[in-house]
Amino acid sequence: MTEFFKDIPVIKYEGPTTKNLLAYRFYDPQKKVLGKTMEEQLRLAVCAWHNFVWAGHDIFGEETFIRPWKQSADPMQQASQRVDAMFEFVTKLNIPFFTFHDRDVAPEGKTIQESNDNLQKIADQMAEQMQKTGKKLLWGTANLFSHRRYMAGAATNPDPEIFAYAVAQAKKALDVTQQLKGENYVFWGGREGYDTLLNTDMKQETEQFARFFHMMVDYKHKIGFKGDFLIEPKPCEPTKHQYDYDTATVYAFLKKFGLEKEFNVNIEGNHATLAGHSFSHEVAYAYANGIFGSVDANIGDAQLGWDMDYFPVDITDLTQVLYIMLLNGGFGRGGFNFDTKVRRQSIELSDLFYGHVGAIDILARALLTAAKLIEEGLIKDFVAERYMGWNKGVGKDILAGKFDVEKLAQHAMQQAAPQPKTGRQEMLQNIINNALIS
Numbered sequence: 335m336t337e338f339f340k341d342i343p344v345i346k347y348e349g350p351t352t353k354n355l356l357a358y359r360f361y362d363p364q365k366k367v368l369g370k371t372m373e374e375q376l377r378l379a380v381c382a383w384h385n386f387v388w389a390g391h392d393i394f395g396e397e398t399f400i401r402p403w404k405q406s407a408d409p410m411q412q413a414s415q416r417v418d419a420m421f422e423f424v425t426k427l428n429i430p431f432f433t434f435h436d437r438d439v440a441p442e443g444k445t446i447q448e449s450n451d452n453l454q455k456i457a458d459q460m461a462e463q464m465q466k467t468g469k470k471l472l473w474g475t476a477n478l479f480s481h482r483r484y485m486a487g488a489a490t491n492p493d494p495e496i497f498a499y500a501v502a503q504a505k506k507a508l509d510v511t512q513q514l515k516g517e518n519y520v521f522w523g524g525r526e527g528y529d530t531l532l533n534t535d536m537k538q539e540t541e542q543f544a545r546f547f548h549m550m551v552d553y554k555h556k557i558g559f560k561g562d563f564l565i566e567p568k569p570c571e572p573t574k575h576q577y578d579y580d581t582a583t584v585y586a587f588l589k590k591f592g593l594e595k596e597f598n599v600n601i602e603g604n605h606a607t608l609a610g611h612s613f614s615h616e617v618a619y620a621y622a623n624g625i626f627g628s629v630d631a632n633i634g635d636a637q638l639g640w641d642m643d644y645f646p647v648d649i650t651d652l653t654q655v656l657y658i659m660l661l662n663g664g665f666g667r668g669g670f671n672f673d674t675k676v677r678r679q680s681i682e683l684s685d686l687f688y689g690h691v692g693a694i695d696i697l698a699r700a701l702l703t704a705a706k707l708i709e710e711g712l713i714k715d716f717v718a719e720r721y722m723g724w725n726k727g728v729g730k731d732i733l734a735g736k737f738d739v740e741k742l743a744q745h746a747m748q749q750a751a752p753q754p755k756t757g758r759q760e761m762l763q764n765i766i767n768n769a770l771i772s
């Protein structure tokens with residue numbers, strides 16, 4: 335079999351003082367952090383699309399990457415090489431998982447049947463590679479947004495025949511995800527939204543969307559797929575407005591259509607900031623509503639207002655994300671998937687490694703710092719103390735519904751005026767910075 339990354343060895347943990355830029359300073363897979371290994375806490379994944387499919391195009395420019403796994407003129411041969419390259423890459427990074435869309439790994443055929451046959455052949459190859467390398471599938475998904483038939487959406491398309499086509503495609507993607515024992519199956523509503531309300535019946539489209547999810551849930555139960563279903567929120571891009579705007583919007587949609595027990599969310603860092611939230615807000619909101627699933631770890635750009643999919647570099651931000659995650663017990667079946675891409679000037683194969691090695695290390699560093707914060711307990715204790723009034727006396731009785739408005743007003747009038755207390759934001763920020771520095 336061709337070795338694609340000949341000059342790159344398996345990346346090893348060498349500790350914080352190493353000078354080797356292709357070594358881990360913090361990611362030590364077997365090191366125990368709060369009772370689990372780092373590998374189990376972070377559950378890291380490489381994505382197929384940005385690394386092995388995308389060729390460096392942007393809206394103004396052509397491809398910049400010349401990849402050795404893309405040299406064959408035969409699309410199936412190319413697909414097969416892409417998969418081999420991906421498994422070599424994941425193995426050399428020494429992380430456990432990968433993720434893919436159906437059309438990342440196998441070419442679309444002239445008919446659904448031909449597309450399914452292509453996908454099945456490559457799925458069998460992936461199964462073999464998984465067996466050989468021990469790598470696992472974090473999630474699979476269907477690309478229901480690139481082909482022109484989906485330009486007005488897949489499940490939310492005005493044409494029911496396109497809805498049907500999308501169902502056929504998603505069915506096969508789920509079948510293959512099941513075959514490969516995927517931990518999850520993701521739905522990102524690429525074009526499930528609108529460009530203009532002038533041609534859009536929003537109520538109709540959201541009802542179609544819910545029907546699609548109900549049908550997929552029924553099928554999941556029918557075939558006994560063991561993984562979780564995840565919806566990945568995003569506010570806009572490619573459409574002007576997407577229906578899965580953010581975690582709160584997704585939760586309201588799930589509740590309205592009785593789907594909240596069937597789905598968790600796959601939160602993406604850059605999608606959170608596009609929605610005007612912080613990454614940690616989305617994570618906290620998901621836990622607060624019992625729908626936290628998985629994470630696409632990436633970030634955007636302060637000046638460029640669209641989905642840049644940078645490798646994460648903000649240690650303070652990630653430490654807060656990891657802190658909230660550890661407070662809530664971390665991942666179940668989810669993991670950190672690098673939905674990230676190197677810049678289009680980073681044209682060498684080694685750039686793929688530099689991007690991932692840095693991102694893996696920064697997540698590991700954030701995990702270590704967050705664990706330290708949990709063990710110190712200073713932030714947690716402050717928050718517990720702040721809300722203590724609700725665990726006893728009047729606070730407890732209010733929550734238990736023992737007061738009506740009149741009774742509570744009477745109570746308030748009998749008390750001395752309550753005094754505000756400090757929120758201590760600066761002190762709490764210092765606790766995080768101190769943990770990061772020490």
Ligand code: XUL
Nearest residue numbers: 475522566602630641673
């Ligand atoms: C697009 C995006 C997707 C999903 C999977 O912004 O994040 O790649 O993660 O479809």
Ligand code: CO
Nearest residue numbers: 566602630673
């Ligand atoms: Co994503």
